[in-house]
Amino acid sequence: MKTLLTFLLLFSLTNTVFAAGSDSDDTVVKPKNYSKVKKLIKKENYSEAIEKLEEILSTKKFQNDPDIINLYAFSLRKNNNFEKSEKQYKIALDIDPKHKGALEYLGELYVNTGRIEQANQILAKLAGCKCKEYSRLEGYISGKKYKKLF
Numbered sequence: 001m002k003t004l005l006t007f008l009l010l011f012s013l014t015n016t017v018f019a020a021g022s023d024s025d026d027t028v029v030k031p032k033n034y035s036k037v038k039k040l041i042k043k044e045n046y047s048e049a050i051e052k053l054e055e056i057l058s059t060k061k062f063q064n065d066p067d068i069i070n071l072y073a074f075s076l077r078k079n080n081n082f083e084k085s086e087k088q089y090k091i092a093l094d095i096d097p098k099h100k101g102a103l104e105y106l107g108e109l110y111v112n113t114g115r116i117e118q119a120n121q122i123l124a125k126l127a128g129c130k131c132k133e134y135s136r137l138e139g140y141i142s143g144k145k146y147k148k149l150f
Contacts (some may be wrong), residue, residue: 046079066092070102104133
């Protein structure tokens with residue numbers, strides 16, 4: 001009985017969500033303020049999102065979570081910190097080389113920094129997935145706008 005109560009207590013203290021931009025259908029435990037970070041990004045408050053994500057990433061438990069690193073890189077990119085953003089996308093892709101969100105956004109970063117050939121190489125990695133990330137990156141490369149994600 002004590003074990004069951006401990007489990008229920010621990011379960012209620014965590015925030016379980018589906019991983020944003022993940023290639024997995026598995027339920028993944030995310031930090032408690034993860035939803036708040038996504039709301040900040042939706043409101044385009046990237047500076048505050050960066051602060052919150054840096055707090056999250058200072059916890060060893062989340063330092064290898066490609067979804068969190070991807071959101072951090074996204075926020076950095078939207079805040080025009082392209083160099084740091086690129087490094088973070090590459091870290092996310094070192095952890096999960098098929099992370100569709102990180103691939104898409106790295107491709108967008110390449111477009112933002114005038115590296116269309118590299119953007120097309122990323123697009124080729126997404127080819128065949130029949131996924132929204134491929135379509136959005138293809139449109140981004142060709143200059144078309146797409147609906148916001150968050």
